[in-house]
Each structure stands twice: as C-alpha cells, then as structure tokens.
Amino acid sequence: xxxxxxxxxxxxxxxxxxxxxxxxxxxxxxxxxxxxxxxxxxxxxxxxxxxxxxxxxxxxxxxxxxxxxxxxxxxxxxxxxxxxxxxxxxxxxxxxxxxxxxxxxxxxxxxxxxxxxxxxxxxxxxxxxxxxxxxxxxxxxxxxxxxxxxxxxxxxxxxxxxxxxxxxxxxxxxxxxxxxxxxxxxxxxxxxxxxxxxxxxxxxxxxxxxxxxxxxxxxxxxxxxxxxxxxxxxxxxxxxxxxxxxxxxxxxxxxxxxxxxxxxxxxxxxxxxxxxxxxxxxxxxxxxxxxxxxxxxxxxxxxxxxxxxxxxxxxxxxxxxxxxxxxxxxxxxxxx
Amino acid sequence: xxxxxxxxxxxxxxxxxxxxxxxxxxxxxxxxxxxxxxxxxxxxxxxxxxxxxxxxxxxxxxxxxxxxxxxxxxxxxxxxxxxxxxxxxxxxxxxxxxxxxxxxxxxxxxxxxxxxxxxxxxxxxxxxxxxxxxxxxxxxxxxxxxxxxxxxxxxxxxxxxxxxxxxxxx
Numbered sequence: 001x002x003x004x005x006x007x008x009x010x011x012x013x014x015x016x017x018x019x020x021x022x023x024x025x026x027x028x029x030x031x032x033x034x035x036x037x038x039x040x041x042x043x044x045x046x047x048x049x050x051x052x053x054x055x056x057x058x059x060x061x062x063x064x065x066x067x068x069x070x071x072x073x074x075x076x077x078x079x080x081x082x083x084x085x086x087x088x089x090x091x092x093x094x095x096x097x098x099x100x101x102x103x104x105x106x107x108x109x110x111x112x113x114x115x116x117x118x119x120x121x122x123x124x125x126x127x128x129x130x131x132x133x134x135x136x137x138x139x140x141x142x143x144x145x146x147x148x149x150x151x152x153x154x155x156x157x158x159x160x161x162x163x164x165x166x167x168x169x170x171x172x173x174x175x176x177x178x179x180x181x182x183x184x185x186x187x188x189x190x191x192x193x194x195x196x197x198x199x200x201x202x203x204x205x206x207x208x209x210x211x212x213x214x215x216x217x218x219x220x221x222x223x224x225x226x227x228x229x230x231x232x233x234x235x236x237x238x239x240x241x242x243x244x245x246x247x248x249x250x251x252x253x254x255x256x257x258x259x260x261x262x263x264x265x266x267x268x269x270x271x272x273x274x275x276x277x278x279x280x281x282x283x284x285x286x287x288x289x290x291x292x293x294x295x296x297x298x299x300x301x302x303x304x305x306x307x308x309x310x311x312x313x314x315x316x317x318x319x320x321x322x323x324x325x326x327x328x329x330x331x332x333x334x335x336x
Numbered sequence: 337x338x339x340x341x342x343x344x345x346x347x348x349x350x351x352x353x354x355x356x357x358x359x360x361x362x363x364x365x366x367x368x369x370x371x372x373x374x375x376x377x378x379x380x381x382x383x384x385x386x387x388x389x390x391x392x393x394x395x396x397x398x399x400x401x402x403x404x405x406x407x408x409x410x411x412x413x414x415x416x417x418x419x420x421x422x423x424x425x426x427x428x429x430x431x432x433x434x435x436x437x438x439x440x441x442x443x444x445x446x447x448x449x450x451x452x453x454x455x456x457x458x459x460x461x462x463x464x465x466x467x468x469x470x471x472x473x474x475x476x477x478x479x480x481x482x483x484x485x486x487x488x489x490x491x492x493x494x495x496x497x498x499x500x501x502x503x504x505x506x
Contacts, residue, residue, distance in 0.1 A: 051417055052402075059453055064448070330412035
C-alpha cells in the first residue's frame with residue numbers, strides 16, 4: 001500500500017464487485033473480492049487449486065491449459081512476491097505473461113488507466129492481474145474491459161486482496177481439513193489491511209466457528225462490528241484456545257505515527273512469541289503473508305517453528321492463482 | 337438404457353484383460369510395469385487390473401482436465417481431481433488404463449501429461465471398451481470389449497461398485 005494514499009480504508013464503499021465478477025450462470029468471470037461469493041464457489045476454487053498442486057511435482061512443471069492466452073500483470077504498486085507468484089502461476093499454465101510496472105511506465109507520463117487498458121487490449125490481452133493503491137481500481141478496470149477479458153484483483157488499496165485470502169483458506173483447509181470447528185485469530189493492522197477484510201469474508205462464508213481480530217484500538221476499522229468478528233485488545237486473552245493465527249504485515253512506514261507506538265512497544269503488546277503462543281491450542285497453525293518483520297510482528301523462533309506454515313502459504317499461493325486464472329478464463333470462453 | 341450392455345459381466349472381461357496383459361508383459365519382457373489409470377472410469381478398471389496382476393509398484397492416477405484440447409470451447413471441468421503418480425516415470429514401462437476408447441483425444445492428453453512427468457521407456461494401452469470412431473491415429477494394445485456404435489450413441493462406465501456399462505442416445 002502506498003504511504004501517500006492513506007487513509008483509504010473507511011472511504012471505500014464496496015461497489016457491486018461481487019455481482020460484476022459473476023456471469024449470468026453465477027460462475028466466476030473476474031476475481032475481485034471474496035465478499036458475496038458462495039461457499040460453493042470458494043470451495044470450487046480450493047478444489048481446483050488442490051488439483052493444480054501436483055503440477056509442481058512434475059518434471060516439466062507446466063500444464064498446457066492456458067496455452068496461447070496472454071496475461072498482463074498490471075502493477076501500479078510494487079510487490080515483488082505477489083507479482084512473482086502470479087507470474088509463475090501463469091507460466092505453469094503455459095500462458096504468455098507480460099509484467100508491467102506502471103509506477104515506472106506510461107501513466108507517469110500522463111497516460112490514463114483506460115488508455116493503458118485499451119492499448120493492451122489492442123495487443124490481444126486475455127487477462128489483467130491488477131494491483132493498485134486505490135480501492136476499487138480492479139473493479140473499475142473490470143467494468144471497462146472487453147467481454148472476453150478477465151480481471152483478477154491482486155490487491156486494491158485497503159479494499160480486498162482475494163487471492164491472498166484464498167491461499168490462506170486453502171492452507172488452513174490442507175492443515176485442518178474442516179472449517180466448522182475452527183477459531184481463527186487475525187492479528188495486527190486490521191484498519192489498513194485488505195488481506196484481513198478478504199479473509200474475514202471468506203472465513204465467515206466457509207463457516208468457521210469464530211473469527212477474532214486482535215489489534216490496538218487505533219488499528220481497528222470503525223465497521224468492525226458489521227464484519228462478524230470478535231474484537232480483542234489483549235493478545236493473550238485473544239489467543240486463548242485458537243486453532244489458527246493469521247499475522248498481518250505491519251507497514252513500517254506507519255510506525256511512530258499517531259497510530260502506533262514504537263516497534264519495541266508494539267512487539268511487547270502484539271508481537272507473537274513462544275510464550276504467548278502457548279495460550280493457543282497446542283496444534284495451532286501460525287500464518288503470515290510475508291515478508292515478516294522479525295522481532296516486530298513475531299519472533300524468529302515462532303516464524304521458523306513447528307507450528308508455522310509460512311512457506312507452505314507461498315507454495316499454495318501459486319496453486320490458488322493457477323486455479324483462479326483457469327476458472328475465470330474458462331468461464332469467459334464458455335459463455336463468449 | 338441398453339439392456340444388452342448392462343447385462344455384460346464386467347468383472348469377467350477385466351479378468352480376461354488381466355490375463356492378456358500378463359502375456360503382453362511377458363512378450364515385451366517387462367517385469368515391473370507402472371500402471372496409471374485415467375480418472376474416473378479408467379481408474380476403477382485400473383484398480384481391478386492392478387489387484388488381479390499383483391503389481392508391486394503402486395497405482396498411479398491422472399486427471400487429464402488440464403491437458404484437454406477443448407478448454408477454449410468448454411472451459412474447465414470443475415470436478416478435476418489431482419493427478420498422483422507415486423513413482424518415477426523416467427525409463428519406466430507404463431500400462432495406461434482407460435474405460436472407453438473413442439476419439440482418442442483423452443489418450444492423447446494422458447500421454448502428454450505422462451511425458452511431463454518424465455520419459456517412459458514404453459506405454460502399453462489397455463481399455464475396457466473400444467467403441468471405434470477414432471479421430472487420432474491411436475490404438476489400444478489390450479481391449480476388453482469391442483463395440484460398433486452409431487456416432488450419436490454414448491457408452492459410459494458407472495461404478496465404482498458394481499461396474500456396469502450404460503448407453504444413452506443423445
């Protein structure tokens with residue numbers, strides 16, 4: 001998230017992304033948000049991802065399903081990790097990939113987003129993977145593309161980051177098998193986190209027993225109550241008996257501002273250590289979207305410990321992105 | 337429903353196929369073949385063949401959905417299952433098993449997928465039913481049952497227990 005664009009979290013009213021992303025038969029045509037998607041659709045995404053996970057074990061780590069398709073990674077905001085996994089996912093599907101880092105490209109010369117999109121469509125692009133610091137950017141592009149083009153939201157402002165949320169759901173399912181008995185705690189900067197929003201929608205749709213958010217008051221959004229979560233200001237109380245801990249990345253640029261105390265103080269209260277981890281269930285699963293600020297969000301011992309699935313999240317992220325790309329492009333072709 | 341087809345004893349056919357496969361392996365001097373079944377019907381047949389032949393290598397299973405040639409026309413089959421090939425494919429002798437051999441497009445896709453796991457020394461194809469009307473230059477080495485069907489007729493294996501053949505006019 002670009003530090004110049006805040007605070008965006010409360011200004012954004014979700015447009016009808018949940019409707020725009022479905023075709024008349026209710027199948028995914030774009031992937032913009034987890035909000036409003038049915039349990040069946042979320043489960044289908046994870047089932048297809050499960051099937052793609054075997055591709056990584058092939059000698060030739062590729063399937064020909066998107067051969068001849070052109071996928072453009074449109075990153076208006078930098079993100080090495082997310083872009084790399086989208087890039088790799090597209091390549092494993094045999095698509096042709098173009099990575100455009102717009103921050104250093106034409107828009108800085110004054111070209112509008114729509115002009116950029118029109119130009120890329122004229123080059124016969126089939127899919128745009130969009131990351132932007134403005135909430136609603138992917139929705140805006142999706143409502144303006146040609147009918148055969150699909151759009152995937154790779155993070156827009158503080159609105160949504162649905163592929164990150166789904167790779168987290170997929171990781172939880174692979175470890176815990178069933179959602180219905182789980183207590184899940186999300187810890188950190190909920191206010192600015194598009195990941196947390198997408199996770200909360202997905203967890204509630206998938207029917208977990210309880211979603212908790214644990215954060216300092218200054219980092220909680222005003223609409224927490226409408227999100228269907230329980231709020232805790234104390235880490236130890238909040239961690240009591242939880243099955244899954246999802247840590248959020250703390251934006252270092254926010255440190256020391258009015259919202260946050262010092263890194264040291266934050267770690268004292270909300271940093272995950274082995275001592276605090278003991279309040280959760282013994283088989284608790286610890287997740288983090290990366291990159292970790294070791295010693296701020298969590299101790300190295302926890303990040304590298306037996307309960308951590310942080311590296312599995314990265315691997316699962318490729319399979320989830322392959323699934324979403326194939327499902328959206330497949331449905332589009334089926335109707336077009 | 338075709339009463340004639342549903343009355344067929346599938347188990348007896350698979351037993352005959354197992355005998356023929358054993359002879360074929362002997363003729364080709366193959367000692368430890370790796371059997372792979374194609375989801376879903378082919379895998380049911382493969383499970384029975386694998387058991388009857390007492391093969392030492394675990395059974396592999398592949399779903400060819402990501403290798404189909406009609407993705408751009410009909411999209412992804414959302415019922416896709418993970419492929420599991422538990423051993424190395426490189427330099428192995430493969431027995432590929434499917435339920436119904438028709439246009440040959442499924443086998444084309446299955447061969448492509450297998451070759452993405454490695455380069456096998458040979459592939460022997462065994463099918464429960466060969467219904468003709470091939471669109472690709474492929475043939476099966478072992479055929480349980482040959483059927484001569486009109487193009488608009490479909491034949492399908494239902495299972496897993498009991499296995500039965502079904503036809504329907506479309």
